[in-house]
Amino acid sequence: MSEPLVRLENVRFAYGERMILRDISLSIPRGQVVAIMGGSGCGKTTLLRLIGGQERAVGGRVLVDGQDVGGLDREDLYTLRRRMGMLFQFGALFTDMTVFDNVAFPLREHTDLSPELINDLVLMKLHAVGLRGAAQLRPGELSGGMARRVALARTIALDPMLLMYDEPFTGLDPISLGVIGQLIRRLNNALGASSLIVTHDIQESLQIVDYIYFISEGRVVAEGTPDEIRNTSDPFVHQFVHAEADGPVPFHYPAGDYATALVGGAG
Amino acid sequence: MGDVFRKLGSLAISGVWQLGFIARFFVLILRYSGQSFMRLHLTIRELYFSGVLSLLIILVSGLFVGLVLGLQGYEILQRYGSSEAMGTMVALSLLRELGPVVAGLLFASRAGSAVTAEIGLMKVTEQLKAMDMMAVNPIARVVAPRFWGGVVSMPLLAALFSTMGIFGGWLIGVVFIGVDDGAFWSQMRAAVDFRYDVLNGVFKSAVFGVAVALIAVFEGYDCVPTAEGVSRAITRTVVSSALAILALDFVMTSFMFRGL
Numbered sequence: 001m002s003e004p005l006v007r008l009e010n011v012r013f014a015y016g017e018r019m020i021l022r023d024i025s026l027s028i029p030r031g032q033v034v035a036i037m038g039g040s041g042c043g044k045t046t047l048l049r050l051i052g053g054q055e056r057a058v059g060g061r062v063l064v065d066g067q068d069v070g071g072l073d074r075e076d077l078y079t080l081r082r083r084m085g086m087l088f089q090f091g092a093l094f095t096d097m098t099v100f101d102n103v104a105f106p107l108r109e110h111t112d113l114s115p116e117l118i119n120d121l122v123l124m125k126l127h128a129v130g131l132r133g134a135a136q137l138r139p140g141e142l143s144g145g146m147a148r149r150v151a152l153a154r155t156i157a158l159d160p161m162l163l164m165y166d167e168p169f170t171g172l173d174p175i176s177l178g179v180i181g182q183l184i185r186r187l188n189n190a191l192g193a194s195s196l197i198v199t200h201d202i203q204e205s206l207q208i209v210d211y212i213y214f215i216s217e218g219r220v221v222a223e224g225t226p227d228e229i230r231n232t233s234d235p236f237v238h239q240f241v242h243a244e245a246d247g248p249v250p251f252h253y254p255a256g257d258y259a260t261a262l263v264g265g266a267g
Numbered sequence: 268m269g270d271v272f273r274k275l276g277s278l279a280i281s282g283v284w285q286l287g288f289i290a291r292f293f294v295l296i297l298r299y300s301g302q303s304f305m306r307l308h309l310t311i312r313e314l315y316f317s318g319v320l321s322l323l324i325i326l327v328s329g330l331f332v333g334l335v336l337g338l339q340g341y342e343i344l345q346r347y348g349s350s351e352a353m354g355t356m357v358a359l360s361l362l363r364e365l366g367p368v369v370a371g372l373l374f375a376s377r378a379g380s381a382v383t384a385e386i387g388l389m390k391v392t393e394q395l396k397a398m399d400m401m402a403v404n405p406i407a408r409v410v411a412p413r414f415w416g417g418v419v420s421m422p423l424l425a426a427l428f429s430t431m432g433i434f435g436g437w438l439i440g441v442v443f444i445g446v447d448d449g450a451f452w453s454q455m456r457a458a459v460d461f462r463y464d465v466l467n468g469v470f471k472s473a474v475f476g477v478a479v480a481l482i483a484v485f486e487g488y489d490c491v492p493t494a495e496g497v498s499r500a501i502t503r504t505v506v507s508s509a510l511a512i513l514a515l516d517f518v519m520t521s522f523m524f525r526g527l
Contacts, residue, residue, distance in 0.1 A: 052400055078402040092397035095389075109403045151397075 003066065004029045005162055005194045006051055011060035013046055020046050022218035024060075028162075033188050033195040035205040037240065038215035044198040047215075048164050051196070052086055053077045064162065082110055085155035086164040090171075091147040093139040099126070099150050100135040106157045125153040128190075129183060145176025149183065156187055163193050169201040177201070181208050202241055206230065214240065216248075292485050296414050299407035303415075309408070313416025317378040317480075321424055324377055325370055329428035332365060333357060333435020340436070341444055350446050354455035357436030358429075362459065362468040363524065366429035368516050371475035373428075374421055375508030379483035382413050383504040386487025387497035395488075410488060414480045421476025422469055429468070467523045471516065478511045 004027035013021040020043040028034045036044050049055040050062050053069045062069045067080060093102050103122045107113060113121070126132045129149040139147060148168065155163060165184060169177050185208040188195045199205055205212065206226040214222040214237055222229075222237045229237060239247030255261070303309060340356045386409060389395050395405045433455075440446040459465065483504050490500035 054396070054399070078404075081400060081402040084400070086397070086400045088393045088397055090392065092393040094394055094398075095392070106401050106403075109401070109408075 002030060005065055006196065007061075007063045008047075008050075009061045009063070011050065011057045011062060013043070013050060013055065013057050019218060021050075021057075024215070024218070024220055026213050026220060026223070028194050028196055029211075030194050031188075031192065032210040033185060033197065033208060035197045035199060035209040035212045036215060037200055037202065037205065037212060039200065042215050043218055044215060045166055048086065048166055048196070048198055051162075051164065052081065052084060082158060083160050084162045084164065085158070085160035087148070087151055087155050087166065087168055089167045090144070091139075091151035093142075093147055093151055093154070095139050097139075098135070099131065099137050099139070099142070102139070102150060103154045103157055105154065110158060121157070122153075125157055126150075128156070128187065129153045130179075143176075145172050145179065148172070148176075148180060152180070152183060152187070156191060159191055159193075161193055163188065163191075163195040165195065165197045165199070167199055168197060169199055169204055177204060184208060202243075288489070289481065289485050292488070293481055295406050296411050296481075296484070299404055300411045300415065302404070302407040303411035306412075309412040310415050310419075313412045314419060317374075317382065317413070317416045318420030318423060321374060321377045321420065322427070324373055325424045325428050326431050328369065328373055329366075329431030330435045332369060332428075333361070333432030333437075334439050335435075336360060336365075336432065337436040337439030337444075341440060341446070350440075350444075351450035351454055353436065353440045353446055354433075354451035355458040357440075358433055358455045358459050359464060361429040361432040361436075362464050364468075364516070364520070366432065367425045367468055367472035367475055368512060370425040370428040370472065371421065371479060371512045372509055374417075374424055374475075375479045375483070375512070376505050378417060378420065379479045379504050379508050380501045382417065382480075382483040383487040383490070383501050384497060386410065386413070386484060387490040387492075387500050390488070390490060391492045391494070391497060405488075410484045414484050417480025417483065418473070418476045421479065422472040425472035425475075426469065467519075471519050471523075474515055474519065475512050478515060479508045482508050482511060 006028040008024050008026050011021055011024045012019075024047070026034075026036075036047060038044050046055065050057055051064060051069065053072060056070045064080060064084070067076075069077070069080070072080065093099075094105065097105070100122055103125050104118050107118050107121060111118075123132055123135070126135055129152050131146060131149055131153065134142065134146065134150070139150070142150065163184075168180050168184065172180065181204045184195060184197065187193070197205065197209065206229065209226065211225055212223065212229050213220050216236060222232065222234045224232065229241065232238065236248045238244075245251050336357050337353065340353050341350055344350045344352055344356065386395075389409065395409065398405045398408060437451060441448050441451050486500040486504045486507070490496045
């Protein structure tokens with residue numbers, strides 16, 4: 001089996017004193033779609049930022065296509081990022097440009113292609129996400145789902161080897177959600193890329209991904225293929241898959257004794 | 268008592284830190300300016316937004332400041348029987364002080380605040396991060412063009428402000444009050460020195476341009492990415508720009524105009 005595209009080895013990360021990732025090791029094999037799941041605030045997005053080189057790990061190594069991201073200078077990092085695409089939670093489209101110019105942005109910045117060729121490429125990317133007809137609209141005129149599809153077209157403009165998705169399903173209606181899910185899978189296969197999805201939408205992810213990691217309190221607590229996850233007896237995964245309010249992840253934020261707090265006044 | 272000193276100390280330290288951040292940011296802007304000049308249309312676009320769109324408020328304010336200077340100037344000068352010196356008085360006050368300073372203050376509140384808001388909102392909506400992830404440097408693509416747009420606009424706007432002000436003074440003095448037209452202009456020409464008065468004024472407005480543009484882009488780029496953070500950043504832009512303009516003006520005036 002060939003070397004995975006992304007490999008994290010015992011990665012630790014902290015914002016100041018606050019430990020976010022304690023010891024994470026995982027890998028994304030080439031050609032696969034991998035999901036990272038966990039509750040809100042468990043450090044999922046931080047993982048993407050580490051892989052994209054926006055943050056540097058305190059300990060351990062983050063390897064992308066054999067390169068240690070934490071050790072790259074700005075120029076090498078930018079060279080690497082041209083082969084990565086990241087879809088932000090709400091699309092992060094440039095609001096002062098049309099949909100067309102948004103998708104054309106990476107092409108114009110990084111290539112010397114002729115305007116005619118850029119025009120054709122942009123229309124092809126927009127066609128792939130089903131929004132060729134919206135090319136002249138402005139981001140403000142798009143629905144949430146459409147904005148995310150445009151952002152997806154922009155993300156794949158340079159045919160990246162790695163696609164990263166930060167909560168791609170958040171705040172979408174069921175139809176848009178299904179569309180985005182299918183696009184993630186289809187584009188991954190069409191581009192021959194590898195994808196990493198950070199999400200907490202378990203049902204959608206089980207349908208489209210090849211492998212899932214569960215993260216809690218800065219560690220990988222469970223992992224497996226969708227079939228293994230569905231049939232697991234792991235209490236954490238069970239709570240997550242069945243959306244139970246209480247379990248290994250407690251309902252209550254840590255606090256002192258309830259009765260004492262009520263009688264004694266100060267919590 | 269100890270608390271007061273501690274507070275003062277921490278204020279001073281954070282102020283010095285902030286100055287350091289701004290200075291480093293300034294160096295970064297200069298470093299990536301070359302890249303941003305390769306795409307000159309970006310800077311020209313910002314010239315339009317900062318410069319051309321500020322024209323109305325600058326021209327109207329300049330006119331009114333000139334009108335008021337004319338009225339007040341005449342009222343005082345005619346007591347000493349030298350109302351012909353009106354032109355000199357209006358021109359010197361505008362070219363040396365009021366033009367650069369008032370235009371600078373207006374520019375900070377009209378264009379500086381807009382730049383801060385725009386960059387701040389781009390930060391809130393993750394556009395800057397997205398750009399950075401696309402291997403496009405936001406300082407070269409977003410910050411530097413806005414900075415240079417402000418730096419170039421400011422002296423031009425100050426010059427237009429002074430021009431409108433002198434026109435306003437002429438309107439009041441010559442057209443409405445009836446001061447002699449020839450005396451108004453010839454006294455002005457005799458008293459105003461190109462290097463000493465005009466160039467010093469232009470230099471001042473250029474310095475204000477750098478200060479306001481730098482504060483505006485820095486506050487936007489540095490803001491806390493929330494609605495509240497952006498609103499605070501805009502306030503800080505206007506307040507710090509105004510204070511910077513007044514402080515720099517005092518320093519420059521004390522070096523430039525010492526009565527020879």
